[in-house]
Amino acid sequence: MKTLIIYCSEYKSNTKKIARIFAEKIDSDLISIKDIDDVDIDNYNLIGFGSGVYREKLSPKLFRLVDKLNLRGKNVFVFSTSGIGMGFYNNKLIKILISKGAINRGSFACKGSFLRRESTNNKIFDIIGRLSQGHPNDKDFEKAERFIEKIVDSIH
Numbered sequence: 053m054k055t056l057i058i059y060c061s062e063y064k065s066n067t068k069k070i071a072r073i074f075a076e077k078i079d080s081d082l083i084s085i086k087d088i089d090d091v092d093i094d095n096y097n098l099i100g101f102g103s104g105v106y107r108e109k110l111s112p113k114l115f116r117l118v119d120k121l122n123l124r125g126k127n128v129f130v131f132s133t134s135g136i137g138m139g140f141y142n143n144k145l146i147k148i149l150i151s152k153g154a155i156n157r158g159s160f161a162c163k164g165s166f167l168r169r170e171s172t173n174n175k176i177f178d179i180i181g182r183l184s185q186g187h188p189n190d191k192d193f194e195k196a197e198r199f200i201e202k203i204v205d206s207i208h
């Protein structure tokens with residue numbers, strides 16, 4: 053099965069690290085959204101879409117890309133890293149993918165380190181920022197490996 057992992061990781065490469073784990077574990081192709089122009093998705097049966105979370109959202113670049121793609125019948129999954137590491141940030145993109153006829157195979161989220169002063173003036177994020185330091189870490193990488201193995205098993 054041919055898999056493509058597309059990621060948008062503009063802050064500290066946190067999401068790129070997770071994307072790499074997926075790609076290495078299942079020997080898939082890996083591409084940054086910046087270089088997406090020359091990719092033909094018809095070649096792939098499974099596509100992963102990943103992004104850091106910026107002001108409560110996955111990158112608008114990912115939404116713009118998905119909007120352009122024909123995803124009918126494609127197996128897809130969504131992944132993100134964020135300060136709080138919660139999966140709900142993925143839900144909006146998943147809904148759009150499903151509305152385009154894609155088959156959602158899963159959703160992965162983990163923490164990605166950030167500094168409050170580089171991201172928001174809201175001081176509540178000081179604590180979240182502190183808790184995010186060191187992520188993604190080895191445990192996150194292990195979870196990512198288990199996640200991608202499960203996805204592949206669910207398709208075979």
Ligand SMILES: Cc1cc2nc3c(=O)[nH]c(=O)nc-3n(C[C@H](O)[C@H](O)[C@H](O)COP(=O)(O)O)c2cc1C
Pocket residue numbers: 060061062063064065066067068103104105106107108109133134135136137163164165166170171172
């Ligand atoms: C401008 C900015 C806004 C952010 N907004 C949020 C947010 O709303 N919620 C959250 O949990 N994390 C937030 N973060 C933390 C990032 O989601 C986290 O560092 C993520 O791992 C970045 O991914 P990247 O290194 O792949 O770009 C923000 C970070 C930046 C720089």
